[in-house]
Amino acid sequence: MSMYVAGSINWTAAHAEQGMQLLVRSITQEALGIRTFELVHPHRNALPAFEAGAHVDVQVPGGPVRQYSLCNAPAERYRYLIAVLRVDRGRGGSTGMHQHVDVGDLLEVSAPRNQFELAGVAQRHLLIAGGIGVTPLLAMVEALSARQADFRLVYCTRSIDHTAFTDRLEEHLRAGRVSLHHDDGDPTRALDLLALLARQEDGTHLYCCGPAGLMQAVKNATAHWAVGSVHFEYFAPSSASTAPADGDGFEVRLARSGGSYHVPPGRSIIDVLRANGVACETSCEAGVCGTCRTPYLEGTPLHQDFVLTSQEQTKFVLICCARSSSAVLVLDR
Ligand code: FES
Known part of the structure; x- marks a missing residue:
């Protein structure tokens, strides 16, 4: 029997940023087209804690990074359990998981993130x-x-x-x-x-x-x-994420570094920033994970994400998918 050692590793913010290599301990066919993947630390160390509703990013072997909700009991520190529905005409993540992941493989997995928390005030x-x-x-x-x-x-x-x-x-x-x-x-x-x-x-x-x-x-x-x-909790972009027409595009300005760049139709803010050497952290690039959340100072973003509340939208923008109805959008970065 495997031993799991709670607290035997001190997970820090740096670990969370770097992600982890986790071992696929078991794969179970749960229902038609649905498999669960049980992920554990290779040395059976305890994993970073998570709350119900959290998800992790998984690097699909030879494929994209995908977000999967953790579906085991949050009290369990020795494993993460994710379930993957195979979608043959999807974007490649689920077929990669079903076809190319076996028991004993190591997968690159991020620390858990949660945008779907239980409300403490609910009766x-x-x-x-x-x-x-x-x-x-x-x-x-x-x-x-x-x-x-x-x-x-x-x-x-x-x-x-x-x-x-x-x-x-x-x-x-x-x-x-x-x-x-x-x-x-x-x-x-x-x-x-x-x-x-x-x-x-x-x-x-x-x-x-x-x-x-x-x-x-x-x-x-x-x-x-x-x-x-x-x-x-949106786990895949819907048709609502289709970019609206914004004429000739808009200008994005970086308040702190002073950069100013034109974002044409059909390109995201992230694309443009990266092309100009500005590092941007992303994960889903589809408005569902919140990784690219950025404060803004001026302008009127056209929010197209599934993450921000209407209150948050007054201060933040997800730059992987948002556009701008104002000619200039000033980011606080
Ligand atoms: S990278 Fe996931 S919401 Fe922008």
Whole structure:
């Protein structure tokens, strides 16, 4: 049996920046097209702690960097568990994980980051998952269950064969804290969101992760909910991320270094800065991870990310995807 030594390594900010090489200890087929990858430290050291809702960046062998939510219990320090749905016509990350990663391989993994945290003020938690979007919510189920909080998970999939983690959810299914909804691919059998939301009491916080259609439906149905009580985790860019036309582009200025660069249509701020020798830290480059968050001082950004709250948008911009409706956008860097 392997030994895991909690606290035997002092993870610092530098470690977090550098990422880690983690060993693939096991791979499990969880449902149709879904595999979990159990990642541990090669010397069985404890891993950096994470909170429910966190994700890590994984360097897919020979492919892109992809973000995957951690779906094991946050109290577990000896492993990270990620689940990957194979999408054959995707951007290459999931097929790379399914085809090129084996037990015993080492993967480059970042420290956990969290933009989908449980709200400390919530009296009740309603979790709505669609398909592989269940992964961050599964960690939430573990965390909420451990603290005996009031929660309910509604997990929507096409069929029972497409439903992962039923073994881990079994006890909660029996207790009525988790319910499954299968639509068999028929849109007319989609979850009755309005009926579900009509039963929610004041003080409930809602967390949703799933396909763009489900997220949009939840967004529409909760438009009247209190600000800050509905939380989304976007795990892939939707069509909404299509760059808007901005004429001839705009100018980006760096307040501290004094640089000034033209950002033409079709190129991102990051592209332009890098081309001019300005180092930029990024990960997803799709507006879903928050790594490129940058404060701005002047101008009117056209935000196109899935991360910033409307309050944060008044101060920060994600420069991998944002554009500008003003002629000049001044960044505080
Ligand atoms: S790099 Fe991920 S949001 Fe910009």
